[in-house]
Amino acid sequence: MDSEEEMYDESEEEEVSDDDHNMVMEPEVSSTTATYDSQDETYPHEVLSPEMIVQHMIDCIKDVNTIVELPATITRILLNHFKWDKEKLIEKYYDGDQEKLFAEAHIISPSRRGQASGSSNQVSVSSTTRSTRSRAAATGRSADCEICFSTLPTTVMTGLECGHLFCEQCWSMYLTSKILHEGISETISCPAHVCGILVDDATVMRLVRDQRVRLKYQHLITNSFVECNRLLRWCPAADCGRAIRVNYVDSKPVTCTCGHRFCFSCAESWHDPVKCFWLKKWVKKCDDDSETSNWIAANTKECPKCQVTIEKDGGCNHMICRNQSCKADFCWVCLGPWEPHGSSWAALQRYLHYCNRYMNHMQSLKFEHKLYAKIKAKMEEMQKHNMSWIEVQFLKKAVDVLCQCRQTLMFTYVFAFYLKKNNQSIIFEDNQRDLEQATEQLSEYLERDITSDILIDIKQKVQDKFRYCDTRRSVLLAHVHEGYEKELWEYQGSL
Incomplete structure (x- = not known):
C-alpha cells in the first residue's frame, strides 16, 4: 500500500536524508463514513477504513507531541506502552519520575542522549542512529559487529542509543526475521543479548529495504494500534479490514459499513438480551459439554467395570450390566456410578433443552439470511402483477424483522438458562413463547409460494405478522432491560 510507505509526518531543522523521508506515512483519507441503524444511534461510533486508522494513529501521536515534545517514534512506543491512553501517558510523563517511565517502556531517556528536545515536529526520527554512528567514528575508523563479529568500517555500522553496534546487513537480517517470521513489530529490541531497548520505527524503516518486509511492519504496527486501543475494535467480519471507533467503552451494538453488527465490548454478534459475561460463560460451557452431548447419540459402549459391550435400547440412562459376574450399576452418559447421578442427569437434560433451542434458532437464522434471495424473486414476481x-418492499422489511427476531430468540435461551425462577422469569418466558410462536408463523408465511390469486391476502398477513413480531420483540427486550435496571433478575451462577 503506497499510502503507508512513510511512517510519521515530522521534519527536522538539520539536514535529513532521502532515506529518512521514506519513513513518513501520508495516508489517503478514505471517504468511508459510519452508518447506523435506529437501534445503534444511542451509542455513537465511527467506522474507520485502513487509511483512516493510520491517520488516526498519526493524529494521536501529534496530539501527545504538542505536550511532551518527543520524537514521534518514541512517542509511539510510549503510547503503545500505555495502550494508547493519552491522558495516562501525559500524567505519568509529568509526575516527576521520567527516568522510571522511560526505563519501564524500554527507551533510552532523551536526557541521557544529550539532545535538545526542540519542537515535536522538528526532531529527527533518525538522529539516534546517526549520533551513535558519529560516536563510533570518533573513536576509530572500524568497529566489531556484535552479531557476526566482523571488523568493519564505522560507515556500515549502526546501533541504538544503548551503544551496541551491528553491521547494517546483520541489522537487516535480524529485523526481517522478527517481522516476517515472528510477526513482531512494537516489541523488537536491540539484538544485544542483555539490552532490551526497543527499536524505534525510524531505525526499522531505514535499515529494512525489502518493500514486502516494510509493508508487513507497517501492518503489524497498525494492528497493534487497534488491538491495544480500548476505544478501537476490528470489525470481526471476514475480510473486512475496518475498525470501529467509539468515545467510551460499553456493551452496545455497533454496525460496520460492511453490514456486520456486533457488540463492541466482546466483538460477538449483537446478543441482546444476554450480557457479555453470561454469553462468554455459555460459549465455554457449550465447548466443554460438546463431548457429553455427543455421548448421548452413541449406540454402544463398554461396561466401565467388566468392559463387555452394551447396546442401549431405551431412553433411560440408568444402566445395569447383564453380565452375571458384574451387575455394575452405572450412568450411560458418563459411565460413572449411577447413585449420585439423579441431579446431574436432570441438569444435563436442562442444558440440552436450552442448547437445542439455541442451536435451532441459530440454524434457522442462517436459512433466513438465504431467504433474502428468494424474497427478491418474489418481489419481482409481485411487480409483474x-x-x-x-x-412490495414490505417483504424485505418482513425478512429484516424475521432475522432480528431469530437472533434475539437465540440469545434469550442463553439468558434463560442462567435465570433462577421467580415471577419476573415467568413473565419473560411468556414473552419469549409468544415471540417464538409469532416468529414461526411469519417464517411460514414468507416460505409460501406467492401467486396472483393470493397477493392481497398474503400481503396483509405478512404485514400484520411482522408488525406483531416487531412489537413483541420490543416488549421482551424492554422487560429484560427493566429487570437489569431494577436488579430483578437472579442467576444460577454455578451452572
Whole structure:
C-alpha cells in the first residue's frame, strides 16, 4: 500500500536524508463514513477504513507531541506502552519520575542522549542512529559487529542509543526475521543479548529495504494500534479490514459499513438480551459439554467395570450390566456410578433443552439470511402483477424483522438458562413463547409460494405478522432491560 510507505509526518531543522523521508506515512483519507441503524444511534461510533486508522494513529501521536515534545517514534512506543491512553501517558510523563517511565517502556531517556528536545515536529526520527554512528567514528575508523563479529568500517555500522553496534546487513537480517517470521513489530529490541531497548520505527524503516518486509511492519504496527486501543475494535467480519471507533467503552451494538453488527465490548454478534459475561460463560460451557452431548447419540459402549459391550435400547440412562459376574450399576452418559447421578442427569437434560433451542434458532437464522434471495424473486414476481416497487418492499422489511427476531430468540435461551425462577422469569418466558410462536408463523408465511390469486391476502398477513413480531420483540427486550435496571433478575451462577 503506497499510502503507508512513510511512517510519521515530522521534519527536522538539520539536514535529513532521502532515506529518512521514506519513513513518513501520508495516508489517503478514505471517504468511508459510519452508518447506523435506529437501534445503534444511542451509542455513537465511527467506522474507520485502513487509511483512516493510520491517520488516526498519526493524529494521536501529534496530539501527545504538542505536550511532551518527543520524537514521534518514541512517542509511539510510549503510547503503545500505555495502550494508547493519552491522558495516562501525559500524567505519568509529568509526575516527576521520567527516568522510571522511560526505563519501564524500554527507551533510552532523551536526557541521557544529550539532545535538545526542540519542537515535536522538528526532531529527527533518525538522529539516534546517526549520533551513535558519529560516536563510533570518533573513536576509530572500524568497529566489531556484535552479531557476526566482523571488523568493519564505522560507515556500515549502526546501533541504538544503548551503544551496541551491528553491521547494517546483520541489522537487516535480524529485523526481517522478527517481522516476517515472528510477526513482531512494537516489541523488537536491540539484538544485544542483555539490552532490551526497543527499536524505534525510524531505525526499522531505514535499515529494512525489502518493500514486502516494510509493508508487513507497517501492518503489524497498525494492528497493534487497534488491538491495544480500548476505544478501537476490528470489525470481526471476514475480510473486512475496518475498525470501529467509539468515545467510551460499553456493551452496545455497533454496525460496520460492511453490514456486520456486533457488540463492541466482546466483538460477538449483537446478543441482546444476554450480557457479555453470561454469553462468554455459555460459549465455554457449550465447548466443554460438546463431548457429553455427543455421548448421548452413541449406540454402544463398554461396561466401565467388566468392559463387555452394551447396546442401549431405551431412553433411560440408568444402566445395569447383564453380565452375571458384574451387575455394575452405572450412568450411560458418563459411565460413572449411577447413585449420585439423579441431579446431574436432570441438569444435563436442562442444558440440552436450552442448547437445542439455541442451536435451532441459530440454524434457522442462517436459512433466513438465504431467504433474502428468494424474497427478491418474489418481489419481482409481485411487480409483474401490477404492484409497484414501493408496494412490495414490505417483504424485505418482513425478512429484516424475521432475522432480528431469530437472533434475539437465540440469545434469550442463553439468558434463560442462567435465570433462577421467580415471577419476573415467568413473565419473560411468556414473552419469549409468544415471540417464538409469532416468529414461526411469519417464517411460514414468507416460505409460501406467492401467486396472483393470493397477493392481497398474503400481503396483509405478512404485514400484520411482522408488525406483531416487531412489537413483541420490543416488549421482551424492554422487560429484560427493566429487570437489569431494577436488579430483578437472579442467576444460577454455578451452572
